[in-house]
Structure formats: structure tokens, C-alpha cells
Amino acid sequence: MSATIEMPIKKDLFDVNGLAKSLHDESGPPVYLDYSATTPVDPRVAAMMIPYITEHFGNPASRSHPYGWTAEKAVENAREEVAKLVGADPREIVWTSGATESNNLAIKGAANFYSGKGKHIITVATEHKAVIDAVRELERVGFTATYLEPEPNGLIDLAKFKAAIQPDTVLASVMLVNNEIGVIQDITAIGNICRENNVIFHVDAAQATGKVHIDLEKLPVDLMSFCAHKTYGPKGIGALYVRRKPRIRIEAQMHGGGHERGMRSGTLATHQIVGMGEAFRIAREEMDVENARIRKLRDKLLHGLQDMEEVYVNGDLEQRVPHNLNISFNYVEGESLIMAVKGIAVSSGSACTSASLEPSYVLRALGRSDELAHSSIRFSIGRFTTEDDVDYTIELMKSKIDKLRELSPLWEMFKDGIDISKVQWAAH
Amino acid sequence: MAYSDKVLDHYENPRNVGTLDKNDPNVGTGMVGAPACGDVMKLMIKVNDSGIIEDAKFKTYGCGSAIASSSLVTEWLKGKTIDEAYAIKNSAIAEELALPPVKIHCSVLAEDAIKAAVADIKAKQLAKETA
Numbered sequence: 001m002s003a004t005i006e007m008p009i010k011k012d013l014f015d016v017n018g019l020a021k022s023l024h025d026e027s028g029p030p031v032y033l034d035y036s037a038t039t040p041v042d043p044r045v046a047a048m049m050i051p052y053i054t055e056h057f058g059n060p061a062s063r064s065h066p067y068g069w070t071a072e073k074a075v076e077n078a079r080e081e082v083a084k085l086v087g088a089d090p091r092e093i094v095w096t097s098g099a100t101e102s103n104n105l106a107i108k109g110a111a112n113f114y115s116g117k118g119k120h121i122i123t124v125a126t127e128h129k130a131v132i133d134a135v136r137e138l139e140r141v142g143f144t145a146t147y148l149e150p151e152p153n154g155l156i157d158l159a160k161f162k163a164a165i166q167p168d169t170v171l172a173s174v175m176l177v178n179n180e181i182g183v184i185q186d187i188t189a190i191g192n193i194c195r196e197n198n199v200i201f202h203v204d205a206a207q208a209t210g211k212v213h214i215d216l217e218k219l220p221v222d223l224m225s226f227c228a229h230k231t232y233g234p235k236g237i238g239a240l241y242v243r244r245k246p247r248i249r250i251e252a253q254m255h256g257g258g259h260e261r262g263m264r265s266g267t268l269a270t271h272q273i274v275g276m277g278e279a280f281r282i283a284r285e286e287m288d289v290e291n292a293r294i295r296k297l298r299d300k301l302l303h304g305l306q307d308m309e310e311v312y313v314n315g316d317l318e319q320r321v322p323h324n325l326n327i328s329f330n331y332v333e334g335e336s337l338i339m340a341v342k343g344i345a346v347s348s349g350s351a352c353t354s355a356s357l358e359p360s361y362v363l364r365a366l367g368r369s370d371e372l373a374h375s376s377i378r379f380s381i382g383r384f385t386t387e388d389d390v391d392y393t394i395e396l397m398k399s400k401i402d403k404l405r406e407l408s409p410l411w412e413m414f415k416d417g418i419d420i421s422k423v424q425w426a427a428h
Numbered sequence: 429m430a431y432s433d434k435v436l437d438h439y440e441n442p443r444n445v446g447t448l449d450k451n452d453p454n455v456g457t458g459m460v461g462a463p464a465c466g467d468v469m470k471l472m473i474k475v476n477d478s479g480i481i482e483d484a485k486f487k488t489y490g491c492g493s494a495i496a497s498s499s500l501v502t503e504w505l506k507g508k509t510i511d512e513a514y515a516i517k518n519s520a521i522a523e524e525l526a527l528p529p530v531k532i533h534c535s536v537l538a539e540d541a542i543k544a545a546v547a548d549i550k551a552k553q554l555a556k557e558t559a
Contacts, residue, residue: 331489335466335492336491339439408488409488426462
């Protein structure tokens with residue numbers, strides 16, 4: 001297969017001269033800078049998947065004919081690829097529908113299986129909702145939980161984590177890479193604390209694969225969640241790592257044909273699994289080169305945006321994947337900012353879907369004010385981002401932020417030297 | 429969120445952005461909202477001796493609907509008496525801009541801004557009379 005990477009999103013926009021300028025016409029599709037939401041499927045991955053939809057359509061559980069054997073072989077090859085990327089044994093990989101299911105299976109499955117050992121769970125206020133809400137569900141059925149507040153840089157204070165452990169703590173869940181701010185938690189240190197205290201340790205690594213090296217042979221982690229679609233694989237497929245030595249057991253959440261050693265019943269989605277395997281193979285082989293390139297782009301974006309006044313990076317800049325840049329633009333409201341920057345596809349820390357604005361709970365947990373949380377943008381860059389995309393983004397942000405600040409009474413007050421935090425605002 | 433063409437037009441080309449001299453006895457200022465709630469509107473009106481609004485300027489920190497609501501009212505205010513201005517209802521603003529239900533509060537805020545600016549000019553006039 002050719003190693004040339006095409007750009008599936010923008011290919012049709014290239015004019016005869018191949019000039020990038022035409023890509024950045026506001027009438028065309030926006031520049032995609034939302035790789036933390038999802039990634040395009042790598043064309044190499046897509047090509048690998050297609051025969052498993054049409055030609056090799058067999059059920060991997062069919063033992064009596066070659067259709068089944070072919071599918072099973074493909075599934076096991078993919079399992080090996082997933083295991084290889086994270087330093088696991090293939091027998092420790094359980095297929096799921098994605099990271100949300102993996103998180104639910106790990107957290108509810110382990111908490112329920114080991115509930116005789118204790119009923120207290122520790123997690124972090126900045127976890128993904130798939131973790132927080134799974135823990136909340138366990139609280140509803142009689143467990144107790146601690147939601148640790150991270151430090152202002154988004155990282156967990158290890159002493160605080162240790163102090164949160166109670167005699168009946170059974171499970172802790174901490175994500176490796178945060179989806180909103182990209183910070184990398186010290187999973188080794190947290191896992192060691194868990195080991196010392198006989199606490200099962202689950203890690204949500206949905207945002208981490210292909211970005212940070214993961215070696216589960218060495219990491220003190222019992223359960224780890226993965227998905228394909230943040231790493232250039234298809235949506236709807238994920239995996240849960242379940243440690244064999246020492247063996248961790250979980251209660252199935254999905255009952256049926258006893259697939260995946262009884263931990264997750266349901267006919268395996270061969271083509272999706274093949275896609276995840278290929279995506280993780282590419283990640284393993286290319287991540288070092290790719291991350292170096294992405295880091296350069298991120299640094300360029302960061303320096304370009306930091307030319308402006310009153311911009312704040314959310315989350316630690318050092319202990320962070322280079323793919324993520326989350327920045328607050330003070331004195332500019334989030335939704336109007338998103339409207340202004342429709343030339344780029346990004347995520348906002350402000351979810352203005354209802355009458356009352358909900359600022360990002362992750363940024364609030366860092367101690368950011370509502371205003372700064374509202375005015376944040378998450379830029380996430382990836383495999384198909386070009387330097388030209390970054391140049392365009394910097395120029396676009398500068399001009400739009402200028403325009404919105406000209407409109408902003410808060411910017412005017414700031415320029416007049418008024419301390420906005422001291423103003424008595426009329427509530428409404 | 430799907431915005432109406434009118435909201436988009438006011439958002440892209442806001443009318444009457446700016447400030448008037450707040451110390452001018454003929455200028456009334458209304459500032460409503462709160463940063464934590466996601467919108468702050470500042471509306472300034474200049475009223476002549478006959479009680480007619482000669483000029484109106486705004487600055488708004490808020491979503492597209494908030495910007496459009498305040499831009500629209502600056503257009504409406506010019507030429508009106510302060511009593512006519514005071515009578516402008518949020519429902520008229522919401523209707524003109526075809527605001528979706530979740531954005532009605534933007535029109536409420538614009539009405540509040542008018543009322544605050546009118547109250548300010550009335551207070552200034554009262555102070556002038558009693559001085």
C-alpha cells in the first residue's frame with residue numbers, strides 16, 4: 001500500500017496550481033482543528049477495512065467454515081496490533097464499542113465485582129463524562145465517591161490523591177490525557193499509590209494513543225480504555241485492557257453469547273476492529289515522527305496567538321500532548337467567538353445550548369473564572385494539519401479577536417484600568 | 429445554532445458601535461448583564477433639549493443574538509423620545525430578529541439596557557433641575 005497520505009477533507013479544494021490559498025476561502029469547509037473531538041479515518045485504514053464489509057463478511061465466531069476463520073484471523077491480528085501499541089498481551093484486550101463503553105465496563109464492572117472489598121471510588125473532577133457519570137451511577141446504587149479537584153494546571157497533586165484513599169476505597173479512575181486541555185497525568189505515580197493501597201486502577205486513555213508512549217507491561221494499571229476514532233480509526237469501536245497478572249476481574253455489563261471471554265457479549269464488528277488494528281499499527285510506527293511535526297505546528301500556533309494581549313493557556317504546557325492548545329481570550333464571549341471563527345472547526349469551552357450558559361466544567365475545575373472558561377477555544381491539531389492551516393488560523397484569530405474586543409465593554413473597561421472583578425454586576 | 433439573516437447581518441456589521449461622553453449631562457448610560465452570565469450590554473444615548481434621542485451607541489460582550497439585539501435597538505432609538513424609548517418591549521426585538529426561544533433573554537437584556545439608559549438620563553435631568 002502506498003504510504004502517501006492524502007488529505008481526504010480538503011482534497012477537492014485544491015485548484016490546478018495546488019495553491020493552499022483556496023483552502024482558506026470562508027465559503028469552503030473550515031480548516032479542521034478539532035482532532036480531539038474525532039479524527040478523519042486514515043485512508044490506509046479505510047482501505048484495509050473495506051474487504052471486511054464486502055468480501056470477508058463472516059462472523060468471527062463461526063468456527064465451521066473459512067468465512068468465519070478469515071474474520072477471526074483478522075480480529076486476532078488487530079487485537080495483536082492494539083496490544084502492541086500499549087505493551088499488553090493480546091489476551092488482555094477486550095473489544096467494545098468505544099471509550100464510553102470501555103469506561104462503563106471497567107468502572108461498573110470492577111466496582112461491582114469487588115464491591116465486597118469496599119464501596120468507595122476516587123476519580124477526578126476533570127474526567128470525561130463517561131467516567132464521571134459512570135461513577136455517579138454507582139453512587140446511586142450505594143457506592144460513595146470522591147471527585148478530586150486538580151491543581152490550577154490541571155494535574156493531580158499526588159499527596160491529595162493519597163489523602164483521598166479510604167480504608168474501603170476499591171477503585172480509582174484517572175485519565176491519561178485530558179480531552180479538553182491535553183494535560184498528561186502521572187499515571188505511574190498514581191498507579192503506584194493505588195498498588196500500595198490495594199486499590200484497582202482504571203485509566204481512560206482515549207485521548208492518549210498515538211500521542212504518548214504506553215507500556216502496560218511496566219505501568220501499574222489494571223484497566224485501560226481505548227477507542228479508535230481519536231487515532232485515525234473508525235468510530236464505534238474501542239477496547240478495554242484487563243490485566244491478567246495480577247488478574248483483574250470485571251462483571252459483564254452486556255450479556256449474551258459469551259464473546260470476549262464473557263466480558264463483552266455481542267458479535268464482533270470485524271471491519272471496525274480491523275480498522276482499529278491498522279490505525280494503532282500506524283500510530284505505533286509513526287507517532288514519534290508525527291508528534292515532532294505536530295509539536296512544531298503547536299508551538300507556531302501558540303507563539304502566534306500569544307502575540308495578543310490577555311490570552312491565557314489553560315492547563316500545564318509542559319506535561320501535555322502537543323496536539324492540544326486550549327486558550328482563553330479574555331473579554332471576548334465564547335459563542336460570538338465561535339461565530340466569528342467559522343473559517344476553522346474548533347471546540348469552545350462554552351456550551352451555549354440553553355438559556356443559561358454552561359461554562360466548561362473542566363476549566364471551572366482548574367479555577368478559571370466563568371468568563372475565561374466561556375471565552376476559551378480548544379485547538380487540536382493532527383495528522384493532516386499543515387503549516388498553512390496554522391498561519392491562516394493565527395491571522396483569523398487576530399483579526400476576529402480585535403473586532404470582538406472593539407465591541408466589548410469589558411475590553412474597554414480593562415483598557416481604562418477598571419478591575420472588572422470588583423464591579424457590582426446586576427444579576428439577570 | 430441557526431441564526432436568522434437579520435441576526436447575522438447585525439453581528440457581521442454591527443451598527444453604532446462606540447461610546448459617547450458619559451460625563452455629558454445629555455448622555456445617559458445603561459450597563460446591564462454580568463460577565464459570569466455571558467453577556468454585558470452597554471448602551472449610551474444622547475438626548476437633545478426637546479427630549480429626542482439624537483444618538484445612540486453600544487458595546488456588547490455576548491453571543492451573536494446579544495450583539496444583534498443591542499445593535500438593532502441603537503437603530504430604533506435614534507429619533508425617538510425617551511418615553512417612546514422606554515416603551516420598547518423585548519418581544520418586538522425578539523420578533524424583529526426572529527430570536528429562537530433560548531435567545532429571548534438577549535432581547536430582555538436589550539430592553540433592560542434601554543430602561544437603564546433612560547433612567548440614567550432622567551436622573552441627570554433631575555439633578556440638573558434641582559441644582
